[in-house]
Amino acid sequence: MRLILFLTALSLGCNGTYGDSGELSTDDEPSESVEPADTDDPVEEDPAFDAEGFFQASCTGCHGADGTGTDSGPDLTGRVPSLSDDEVSDAILNGPGGMPSFSDTLDDTEVTELVDWLRAEFG
Numbered sequence: 001m002r003l004i005l006f007l008t009a010l011s012l013g014c015n016g017t018y019g020d021s022g023e024l025s026t027d028d029e030p031s032e033s034v035e036p037a038d039t040d041d042p043v044e045e046d047p048a049f050d051a052e053g054f055f056q057a058s059c060t061g062c063h064g065a066d067g068t069g070t071d072s073g074p075d076l077t078g079r080v081p082s083l084s085d086d087e088v089s090d091a092i093l094n095g096p097g098g099m100p101s102f103s104d105t106l107d108d109t110e111v112t113e114l115v116d117w118l119r120a121e122f123g
């Protein structure tokens, strides 16, 4: 009887040991993936997206190189401060008035980054 209990305890102990080493190697993986995370982040957060470059390429034709507007688009330095982030992203996604919609061009993250950039630039 005692021997059986002993063997049972021993085999439980072994299982526990395997479990522990499994957890240990799992613990190691996140710290190893800290380095590749630099490679993963661009996919998730899309730091490759250059909000200022996008603005210069896609918005300045109507809103002017400095955002102060042209005959084709209003002065964003006057508009952005009075709009909420949602209103600015709505404009980018829906294209009010004569403005094109950028909903097919930009994903949610890029729109957010562009709105953040507009906010930082135009108030």
Ligand code: HEC
Binding pocket: 054, 055, 058, 059, 060, 061, 062, 063, 072, 073, 074, 076, 079, 080, 083, 087, 088, 091, 092, 096, 097, 098, 099, 100, 102, 114, 118
């Ligand atoms: C083809 C010209 C054109 C382009 C390109 C354009 N816009 Fe506009 N945009 C307009 C016009 C016209 C309005 C005014 C629409 C209205 O008030 O009805 C406007 C309005 C806006 C507004 C203010 C919306 C509001 O509710 O007052 C924001 C913000 C804006 N544009 C941002 C952008 C951004 C950012 C880009 C580039 C991604 C861009 N626009 C590209 C023409 C353009």
